[in-house]
Amino acid sequence: MEEHRSVIAGYDGSDEAAAAIRWAARHARQRSLPLHVVHCSLWPLLTRNLGPVPGVAGSGLERAAEAVLEEGLQIAQAAAPALDIDATLLHGLPASHLAAVSARQELVVVGSRGLGGFLGLLVGSVSLELAATASCPVAVIRSDLHPDGPVVVAVDALGSPAALSDACTLASAAQAALTVIHVHQTPAGYAHHGRHWGGDAAGAVLQEALHRARKQAPSVPVDGSVLHDVSVPHAILEASAAARMVVVGTKGQGLLRETIGSTAHAVLHHAQGPVLVSRRGGSY
Structure with missing residues (x-):
């Protein structure tokens, strides 16, 4: 049985990533493909204290990561209503996870630079690493869009x-x-x-x-x-x-x-x- 292939889109809460999510959702709709939104939380690499603050509802780093993922999902739904969209929260380095998740998929989409671009590279560390390691095409979306261009x-x-x-x-x-x-x-x-x-x-x-x-x-x-x-x-x-x-x-x-x-x-x-x-x- 042939595996169902998807468009994968990384989201980290940045404006650049939001543009990538919108582009990915529209592209997935054009090709009648499902969209899979992924957020990779870096917090477990920095601290073990991910739980909520006692007595404060909706607090904690894990809940904050879930909220980022939910926001990415909402952006995709608004860009392409009725599109088949899935969402996953992962923990660790974004480029490694996105390369793994996108294996044997149609396309992986990221912003030109976002919160994951902590190495100071012009195009962002995640985009650069994916361009070198992904096993499917990598779309890097910038805000300077030309929707009527070739x-x-x-x-x-x-x-x-x-x-x-x-x-x-x-x-x-x-x-x-x-x-x-x-x-x-x-x-x-x-x-x-x-x-x-x-x-x-x-x-x-x-x-x-x-x-x-x-x-x-x-x-x-x-x-x-x-x-x-x-x-x-x-x-x-x-x-x-x-x-x-x-x-x-x-x-x-x-x-x-x-x-x-x-x-x-x-x-x-x-x-x-x-x-x-x-x-x-x-x-x-």
């Missing part, structure tokens, strides 16, 4: 099949335009008079990606372009400034920058809007 996906020289598939799924669910880009990294000094070194091969990569995208997402408009830049991340960021979502792939697993790929790392840190990091293989 889904933009970057494909590499091998076509980034996983990222392209995830982008087609997103665009089809939202009935949004899909823009496919391939960045040809042009060494400084090679671009003169409108001519670019290696442009024919880059054009072939794009055309093959467009062909596959139109087959996978036949109900939405698909276009694309080859971009020439000395920096692949810079080109992606420029092209996705008004995107409702930019989709990139990644390589490897782990917590270090190199293990998620320098391009995915840069886009995750600097994109103006939401980013989906494809964790089903492929490179950038």
Whole structure:
């Protein structure tokens, strides 16, 4: 019997996490998938005194954690009434729990930075760790949303099949335009008079990606372009400034920058809007 797959959304009470919950609820409704809201309480790592204050109803750290989860559930219900929504309170580090809960699921959704971002990283420690360790796609939602913009996906020289598939799924669910880009990294000094070194091969990569995208997402408009830049991340960021979502792939697993790929790392840190990091293989 096939396992029922869900959209997983982490919530920690922050504004960023609330935006992620709303996005996740709407996306789950578009795809007719259940939503699973998760809150991870850090308090057991800091103290054993979780119980209520004697004589004070509704007090205590455990009750506070339950209230955060209930708030996340209410936000999801308001964003997508009648959606099948479950909620779970866990205790411990959020990234580890979210990676475990989201295994074999459709998608895990988090805010760009929230209360779990205590390491001071620009994008938040939870988002960065999930992008490196999750076994399903990871959507990092920022408040700078462009609901009328296209889904933009970057494909590499091998076509980034996983990222392209995830982008087609997103665009089809939202009935949004899909823009496919391939960045040809042009060494400084090679671009003169409108001519670019290696442009024919880059054009072939794009055309093959467009062909596959139109087959996978036949109900939405698909276009694309080859971009020439000395920096692949810079080109992606420029092209996705008004995107409702930019989709990139990644390589490897782990917590270090190199293990998620320098391009995915840069886009995750600097994109103006939401980013989906494809964790089903492929490179950038």
